[in-house]
Amino acid sequence: MKSLKQTMPLLGPIFKEYGVEVNKIEDALSNIAEMDRQTNELVTIPDRFNTFFAEHGWITYRMMDFDVAKEAVSEAEAGNFKGALELILQYYNVDTIRFQLKRLNSIIAFRPRMELALKALIDYEEKRYHACVPVILALTDGLVNELHEDHKGISAESTKLEAWDSIAAHSQGLGKLVRITRKGRRKTTKEKITLPYRNGILHGTDLGYDNEIVAAKTWALLFAVGEWAAKVEKGEIISPKDKPEESLLDIIEKIQELDNSKRELESWQPREAISLNPDLFKEHTPEYVLNKFLNYWMQKNYGKMTTILPYRVFDSKTAPLRVREHFKSQLLISYKFISIQDIALSNTTISIKLQIDEFGCQKEKIHEFIMICEDDQSHSVSPKKSGSKWGSYTWHV
Incomplete structure (x- = not known):
């Protein structure tokens, strides 16, 4: 569309000869610069977020508030990394988690797990992090085990959680986060940890997991896995066949179709x-x-x-x-x-x-x-x- 706008001075007169409503095309193209900026932001924020925060146990996913992710990236890029981490942590309050849990109810495989998840949320609200963290990790593990084609949990080395057209389910998102959570933690330690080491927590070697940071990151892991699970249930793991590239005439027809849709929306009752x-x-x-x-x-x-x-x-x-x-x-x-x-x-x-x-x-x-x-x-x-x-x-x- 940017290319079309650049060539309109040349193509406009030709389009008019074929009865194309050039003024409507020019109106539709008038805001391309702002659309380009917004599109670039939407496309790049998830990767920029993961680059900064994945090693610290946070990744972005479809249900996460985009404005929060954007602000965290801005803070990190401005050098306020500590402030960015605090912003993400504060995002995972009880209301946010309750809302995102409700959305997980659309996943058939998660519904039998909802009752335990809501009990874990009560523990989270009451700051009983020692109780909620193992439950959330177990529910996440069970969800992966049920839906993954190998029927192995999240801790298995062969388990890859990837899906086409997913913000979370790719190597730099869930792939990186899962590699952190499945690290071997064989030595018993009481030192405070800030990452949800699945093996260390569930096997009783990481005893310092009883804190808000680990609990919030565990919820975030569940919601990111939930995005992958929804893709699996909808049969959207593999990308569809590539479509042929659109010609200039295809783009013009699409613009006119959008204009017709706009008029229909405006007149709808x-x-x-x-x-x-x-x-x-x-x-x-x-x-x-x-x-x-x-x-x-x-x-x-x-x-x-x-x-x-x-x-x-x-x-x-x-x-x-x-x-x-x-x-x-x-x-x-x-x-x-x-x-x-x-x-x-x-x-x-x-x-x-x-x-x-x-x-x-x-x-x-x-x-x-x-x-x-x-x-x-x-x-x-x-x-x-x-x-x-x-x-x-x-x-x-």
């Missing part, structure tokens, strides 16, 4: 008086897609149930198995649409009352399905866009 009667649902609406999913659930058709999954999960070979594993103990007896609320152009929240038979015991649940319209690149798009589909990241009931 939520639907009024949406019928809750499934017989009246129109095709290609979020409620229509959800109604089909619920019918397939009643029929125990796990293969067809995958149609509600977001694109990347839907395309995974393991998608039917994942759906079956989650729903095989839950038989849907009946359901009723309670509310349908359009939140945005590509976002609708639907509340459903469910009657479920779970291990012979009937239960009533109310579940909110957040329906998102996406393209095949998992970008939120207009429902009018060709190839878009409605799916839900909250399909786990």
Whole structure:
């Protein structure tokens, strides 16, 4: 886009001959310098953060507050390294940890571990670091053991926690941090440590781990591993096939498409008086897609149930198995649409009352399905866009 802006004085007259709205392209390109600065910042901050802090037990990951990471890097680059470390430590307060734990609930393999994690959080809040640190390390180890293809814990030398398009899961992130945590610590010592040496703590040789710094770094390790775990469950470990480079005309078409999307967003209004009667649902609406999913659930058709999954999960070979594993103990007896609320152009929240038979015991649940319209690149798009589909990241009931 920077190149396009530089060539516009030459290409503008040619575009006009083909009916291209040049003024709109120039408007879209007017803020390229600031976009370039922001993009460079977004791209470089994670690596700069890890360069400064990975050896000290901190790495950045997707759930970490970007502004905190940015400020810590700025402090370190200005020579205030001690202040930068204190800033990171203060970030891991109880509210931050509780919020990030809730987000880990989207990982199926972590849900059975949530109860212990919340108990560890109580210990953290009460400054019982001696109690919470081993629990968090054990939960992290178990999560890796369950999801890694070798079914080995985080301490195994062969365990690599890497994933495509991940802020945390690469050699300079989790790879470097895990090498620190798995160091052999065979000599018993009571000296205070500031790194979460997994082997020394769990094997009872590092006795000086009872402090806030180690506890906070242990939480940070869990959340970074959580990013890798989410990638594994979504089938996003390996990068997709490379796409051909975009031509200049492709870029122009994309700019015009963005302009059309902008106009659609500006004129969007939520639907009024949406019928809750499934017989009246129109095709290609979020409620229509959800109604089909619920019918397939009643029929125990796990293969067809995958149609509600977001694109990347839907395309995974393991998608039917994942759906079956989650729903095989839950038989849907009946359901009723309670509310349908359009939140945005590509976002609708639907509340459903469910009657479920779970291990012979009937239960009533109310579940909110957040329906998102996406393209095949998992970008939120207009429902009018060709190839878009409605799916839900909250399909786990």
